[in-house]
Amino acid sequence: MGLRGRGEGSAGTMGFCSGRCSLIFLCGMQLVCVLERQIFDFLGYQWAPILANFVHIIIVILGLFGTIQYRPRYITGYAAWLVLWVTWNVFIICFYLEAGDLSKETDLILTFNISMHRSWWMENGPGCTVTSVTPAPDWAPEDHRYITVSGCVLEYQYIEVAHSSLQIFLALAGFIYACYVVKCITEEEDSSEYPVMGGRMAYWLPGANQIDFIGGFDSYGYQGPQKTSHLQLQPMYMSK
Numbered sequence: 001m002g003l004r005g006r007g008e009g010s011a012g013t014m015g016f017c018s019g020r021c022s023l024i025f026l027c028g029m030q031l032v033c034v035l036e037r038q039i040f041d042f043l044g045y046q047w048a049p050i051l052a053n054f055v056h057i058i059i060v061i062l063g064l065f066g067t068i069q070y071r072p073r074y075i076t077g078y079a080a081w082l083v084l085w086v087t088w089n090v091f092i093i094c095f096y097l098e099a100g101d102l103s104k105e106t107d108l109i110l111t112f113n114i115s116m117h118r119s120w121w122m123e124n125g126p127g128c129t130v131t132s133v134t135p136a137p138d139w140a141p142e143d144h145r146y147i148t149v150s151g152c153v154l155e156y157q158y159i160e161v162a163h164s165s166l167q168i169f170l171a172l173a174g175f176i177y178a179c180y181v182v183k184c185i186t187e188e189e190d191s192s193e194y195p196v197m198g199g200r201m202a203y204w205l206p207g208a209n210q211i212d213f214i215g216g217f218d219s220y221g222y223q224g225p226q227k228t229s230h231l232q233l234q235p236m237y238m239s240k
Contacts (some may be wrong), residue, residue: 019184020067023075023177027064030170031057037163044120046110052088056081065177082171089164089171095179096157104157119156126152161239 003062038053059081095109104118125128129151174199 016129019177019180023174023181026063026170026174026177027060027067030060030167030174031064033163033166033170034060035166040120043182044118044122046119048110049092056085056102063174067181072185073098075178075182075185079175082175082178086168086171088177092164093161116193119160121156121159123149125156125159127151127152147228167201 034053034056036049040056041049041053059078062074063078063081065071068077094100095105098104122128128149131150220221
C-alpha cells in the first residue's frame with residue numbers, strides 16, 4: 001500500500017513535465033537574448049534600456065528557479081513581469097518607428113539626457129559607412145565628433161525593432177507556459193493532500209488508527225504490530 005508521489009503515472013503529469021521543460025527552455029532563451037541586447041545597449045550608453053534589461057535578467061532567473069523548484073509564487077511573479085516587459089518593448093518599437101509624437105532623435109527617453117549617444121547599430125550596422133564631418137558645426141559639443149552614416153543595408157531603427165519583437169515573442173510564449181505550469185503545480189498540490197489507494201481517495205481520520213475512503217463506506221481498522229513475549233512464567237515459592 002503506497003502513496004502516489006509527484007510526477008508518477010498519469011498523462012497529465014507527462015504534459016506537465018513537457019510544460020516545465022518548455023518553460024525552462026524559454027527562460028534560457030530569454031536570458032541569452034537579453035544578455036546579447038544588454039551588451040549592445042551598454043556600447044550605446046542607453047541607460048533606460050540597460051536598467052530594464054537588468055531587471056528582466058533578475059526576474060527571469062527567479063522564474064527559472066521557481067520552475068525548477070516547483071515554486072508557483074516565483075513563476076507567478078515572473079508571468080506578471082512579462083506583461084510589463086511586453087509593454088516596454090512595444091514602447092521601444094513605437095519609439096524607433098516614431099509613432100505618434102515620439103521621436104528617436106530625443107536623448108531624454110533612452111539616455112536620461114546624460115549623453116547624445118544613440119543605438120550602437122547606428123554606426124555599426126551591416127554595410128554602414130561612417131564619415132567624419134570637418135569642420136564640425138558650431139552647435140556640436142567639443143567632446144563629440146560630427147559624422148554622417150551612409151550605405152547601411154538595414155537601418156539601425158529596424159534592428160532595434162527586430163530585437164524588441166523577438167523579446168515580445170519570447171515573453172508571450174513564456175507567459176502562456178508560466179500560466180500552464182502554475183495551474184499544474186496548484187492542481188498537483190491540491191490532489192496530493194489525499195493519497196490514492198486502490199482507485200479511491202483515502203484520508204486519515206484524525207485521532208483514530210484507521211483509514212476512511214471517499215466514495216465508499218468501508219473502514220479498515222489499523223492495528224499496530226503486537227509484541228510477543230518470549231519469557232515463560234515460572235511459579236515462585238516463598239518460604240515461611
